[in-house]
Amino acid sequence: MMRVLTAGLFVLLASVAGAQAASFDCNAARAPDEKAVCASMALSDLDVKMATLYEVAGHLVAMGQRGMLQDEQRDFLKTRTACGANAACLSSAYEARIKTINGVLQSIYSRGPF
Numbered sequence: 312m313m314r315v316l317t318a319g320l321f322v323l324l325a326s327v328a329g330a331q332a333a334s335f336d337c338n339a340a341r342a343p344d345e346k347a348v349c350a351s352m353a354l355s356d357l358d359v360k361m362a363t364l365y366e367v368a369g370h371l372v373a374m375g376q377r378g379m380l381q382d383e384q385r386d387f388l389k390t391r392t393a394c395g396a397n398a399a400c401l402s403s404a405y406e407a408r409i410k411t412i413n414g415v416l417q418s419i420y421s422r423g424p425f
Contacts, residue, residue: 333348
């Protein structure tokens with residue numbers, strides 16, 4: 312089942328990545344952090360990966376944990392905003408968030424099979 316979830320995640324990542332540069336509309340980007348993400352393929356890739364993992368995790372966790380995941384996502388967005396256009400700060404923020412969401416997903420996978 313983990314292979315199916317992983318394969319589905321990669322398909323979803325590919326479709327989202329092809330649709331736009333980031334997980335949000337870069338044409339509407341106004342804040343320095345958003346503009347920096349849209350201007351950098353590396354940051355854009357991290358943004359899409361994080362958004363996809365967040366979406367998958369949001370569908371797999373229980374309702375109580377979903378609220379916690381949403382609160383943590385709001386905190387991440389505040390952190391990203393605080394980074395401004397600092398690419399190193401943004402990259403670190405994304406990597407930390409991806410690591411956290413991956414931990415949630417690994418916890419789910421460890422309780423399998425599904």
